[in-house]
Amino acid sequence: MPELHGYGPIILEGAALTLAVALLSLAIAVALGMAGALARLSPLPPLSGLAVVYTTLIRGVPDLVLMLLIFFGGQMLVNQVAPMLGHDDYVDVSPFTAGVMTLGFIYGAYMSETFRGAILAVPKGQIEAAQAFAMRRGQIFRRILLPQMLRHALPGFGNNWLVLLKATALLSVIGLDDMVRMAGVAAGATRQPFTFYLVVAVLFLAMTSVSTLLLGWAERRYSRGFTRAA
Amino acid sequence: MRFEVVLENLGLYLDGLWTTVWLVAAALALGLLLAVPAGLARTSRNPAINFPAWLFTYFFRGTPLLVQLFLIYYGAGQFATIRESVLWPLLSQAWFCALLAFTLNTAAYTAEIIRGAVIATPVGEIEAARACGMTPVLMYRRIVLPSAFRRALPAYGNEVIFMLHGSAIASVVTIVDLTGAARIVNSRYYTPYEAFLTAAAFYLVLTFAIVWLFRLLERRWFAHLRPRSEG
Numbered sequence: 001m002p003e004l005h006g007y008g009p010i011i012l013e014g015a016a017l018t019l020a021v022a023l024l025s026l027a028i029a030v031a032l033g034m035a036g037a038l039a040r041l042s043p044l045p046p047l048s049g050l051a052v053v054y055t056t057l058i059r060g061v062p063d064l065v066l067m068l069l070i071f072f073g074g075q076m077l078v079n080q081v082a083p084m085l086g087h088d089d090y091v092d093v094s095p096f097t098a099g100v101m102t103l104g105f106i107y108g109a110y111m112s113e114t115f116r117g118a119i120l121a122v123p124k125g126q127i128e129a130a131q132a133f134a135m136r137r138g139q140i141f142r143r144i145l146l147p148q149m150l151r152h153a154l155p156g157f158g159n160n161w162l163v164l165l166k167a168t169a170l171l172s173v174i175g176l177d178d179m180v181r182m183a184g185v186a187a188g189a190t191r192q193p194f195t196f197y198l199v200v201a202v203l204f205l206a207m208t209s210v211s212t213l214l215l216g217w218a219e220r221r222y223s224r225g226f227t228r229a230a
Numbered sequence: 231m232r233f234e235v236v237l238e239n240l241g242l243y244l245d246g247l248w249t250t251v252w253l254v255a256a257a258l259a260l261g262l263l264l265a266v267p268a269g270l271a272r273t274s275r276n277p278a279i280n281f282p283a284w285l286f287t288y289f290f291r292g293t294p295l296l297v298q299l300f301l302i303y304y305g306a307g308q309f310a311t312i313r314e315s316v317l318w319p320l321l322s323q324a325w326f327c328a329l330l331a332f333t334l335n336t337a338a339y340t341a342e343i344i345r346g347a348v349i350a351t352p353v354g355e356i357e358a359a360r361a362c363g364m365t366p367v368l369m370y371r372r373i374v375l376p377s378a379f380r381r382a383l384p385a386y387g388n389e390v391i392f393m394l395h396g397s398a399i400a401s402v403v404t405i406v407d408l409t410g411a412a413r414i415v416n417s418r419y420y421t422p423y424e425a426f427l428t429a430a431a432f433y434l435v436l437t438f439a440i441v442w443l444f445r446l447l448e449r450r451w452f453a454h455l456r457p458r459s460e461g
Contacts, residue, residue, distance in 0.1 A: 060437040061430040062398035065409055069430065072422035169294035173402055180297060187304060194305030201293040201301065208292040 007186035007196065014179030015203050021099055021178065022165045028104025029164065033111025040116050051112065058109035064170050066106055071098045071174045095176035099168070107164045114156030118149040151222040158215035162208055169204075179203060235419045236428045239411070246411030247432055253325070253407065254397045257332035258390060264337035269344025270370075283341065290338030295396045298335055303327040303403050328400045336393045343389060347382035348374060380451050387444035391437055398433075408432050 004011070040051035058066065075093045082091050122145055130140040172181035183200045187193035236243070271283035290298065306312050306321045320326040351374050359369040401410035412429035416422050449456075 057434065060434040062395035062409065062433055064398040064401070065412065065426055065430050065433060068409070068413065068416070069422060069426035072416060073426065076422055166294040169296040170399065172296070173399075180294070180300070184300070184304075192308055194301060194308040197297055197301045197305055201289070201297050204294060204297065205289065205292045 004186070004195075004199070005190050005192075007182075007190070011179055011182050011186065011196070011199060011203075014177060014182035017096075017176070018165075018168050018178040018180075019207065021096065021103070021171065021176065022168050024100045025103035025107060025164060025168075026161060028100065029107035029111045029160070032104060032108025033115050036108060036112025037115035037119055040112065041119060055109045055112055058106055059113070063103075063106050063167050064173065067099070067102045067170055067174060070102045070105070071095070074098060074101075095171060095174050098174065099171040099176050103164060103167060103171075106167075107160055110160045110163070111157070114153055114160060115149070117156065118151075118153035119145060121152040122148045151219075151226070154215065154219045154222060158211070158219075161215075162211060165207060165211065166204065231424060232419070232421055233424050233428075235415060235421050236424050239415050242406070242411045242414060243408065243428060243432065246406055246408040246429075249400075249405065249410075250394070250397055250407040251436075253329060253332065253400060253405075254390075254394050257329055257336055257397070258393055260329075260333040261336035261340055261393075264333065265340035265344055266375075268337060268341035269348065272341060272345040273348050287338040287341050290335050291342065295331065295335050296399050296402065299328060299331040299399060299403060302331050324400075324403045324405050328397075328403060328405055332393065332397060332400075335396070336389060339389050339392070340386065343382050343385045344378060346385070347378035350381055351377060383444065383448055383451060387440065387448075390440050390444070394433070394436055394440065 036051050036054060039047045040055070042048050042051075071093070075098075078091050078093055082088075126144050126148060127140060130144045135143065168178060169180045172178050172184065175181070179200050180197075183196040184193075187196045190196070268283045268286060271279045272287065274280045274283075302321070303324060306327070312318060312321060321330075355373055355377070356369070359373045364372070397407060398409040400407045401413055404410075406414065408429045412425040415428075416425035419425070
């Protein structure tokens with residue numbers, strides 16, 4: 001273990017924040033992704049068109065640029081709208097809020113493509129059979145579509161999660177006190193940047209490795225009953 | 231919206247565009263050179279060859295590019311031996327650190343793509359090559375690699391786009407790439423929408439250009455798989 005000069009605890013606090021931001025963003029991304037996928041597959045042209053624009057534009061632009069746009073632009077927007085609502089003080093959008101919203105918004109686009117593919121992978125006959133049983137749309141989604149699409153969505157979901165987890169590092173640029181920024185603080189004080197960034201790299205490796213193990217387990221679990229060639 | 235601010239600074243954006251393009255192109259070219267041996271090493275059954283390559287891809291794919299960049303850009307200066315070495319004039323420059331970090335990162339991802347493509351080579355092709363008396367080098371050059379590159383093309387197209395998008399973090403270490411130009415315009419005029427939307431538009435065009443280029447390449451490389459046209 002390298003000498004951390006007492007900076008170990010704040011880096012661990014940063015790691016907890018990294019994980020919290022990543023998990024909250026994931027929740028938003030999954031919700032937006034599901035909405036996006038259903039919108040994309042909807043028969044209403046304005047709805048599916050909106051979903052196409054969302055996924056294409058977001059996936060065509062670097063996450064850092066979107067993050068800066070939403071952080072600085074959102075700050076400005078909030079302060080233009082707040083006075084109209086009778087709020088006169090300067091409203092500060094915290095890096096935490098901006099970060100969670102931005103990451104959720106960006107990875108929602110990636111999730112929606114993953115979910116769209118998974119929904120399309122469910123045999124059409126399943127849906128038709130459910131309709132023949134007079135199930136309501138909500139019931140079809142909950143009882144037929146969701147359980148069967150999970151298996152197809154898991155690999156893509158896992159990839160998106162790993163990319164999202166690593167993308168939280170970018171939030172240190174807009175001032176979130178995640179572990180990357182905390183390592184920067186410690187590096188500045190101790191003049192040992194390599195040591196501290198290496199610690200952060202190892203923490204990220206631990207998080208991605210645990211994620212990979214859990215995802216592998218989940219994939220095996222949800223693929224039960226399906227034979228795999230070779 | 232004050233897009234005249236963008237027009238006044240169009241030169242800055244174009245310089246940034248050029249920086250982004252050469253940085254990404256150089257990193258991709260060097261990364262590909264590194265990825266081929268690393269990817270082949272990953273297919274080896276000999277642990278002494280496979281393990282170092284596995285460790286390399288495991289580290290660079292499991293940590294954020296930003297942390298890798300910081301490790302090189304800020305981290306290298308921690309060691310007196312590096313500061314006194316002949317490499318220091320290069321390692322003390324932001325552009326070199328970014329190029330190095332991007333190269334290693336894309337090499338790691340590309341190595342795994344190549345590994346997957348090589349492993350998927352049909353056994354019969356390898357047996358046929360052996361039966362023809364090809365040496366291993368000749369077999370890789372004539373049989374394995376050409377078909378592996380073809381199979382790797384779609385995944386590699388995605389990697390190129392990821393590299394382009396990842397390159398935006400060069401702006402964090404003082405490089406004035408497209409994102410860097412936007413950050414300068416935003417901080418100078420306090421125009422976040424105009425500054426960053428312009429950069430986003432440039433990236434979008436670059437992304438579409440890459441998608442189009444790879445579609446063209448795929449059409450050419452997969453020409454033998456297309457159904458024969460009528461007449």
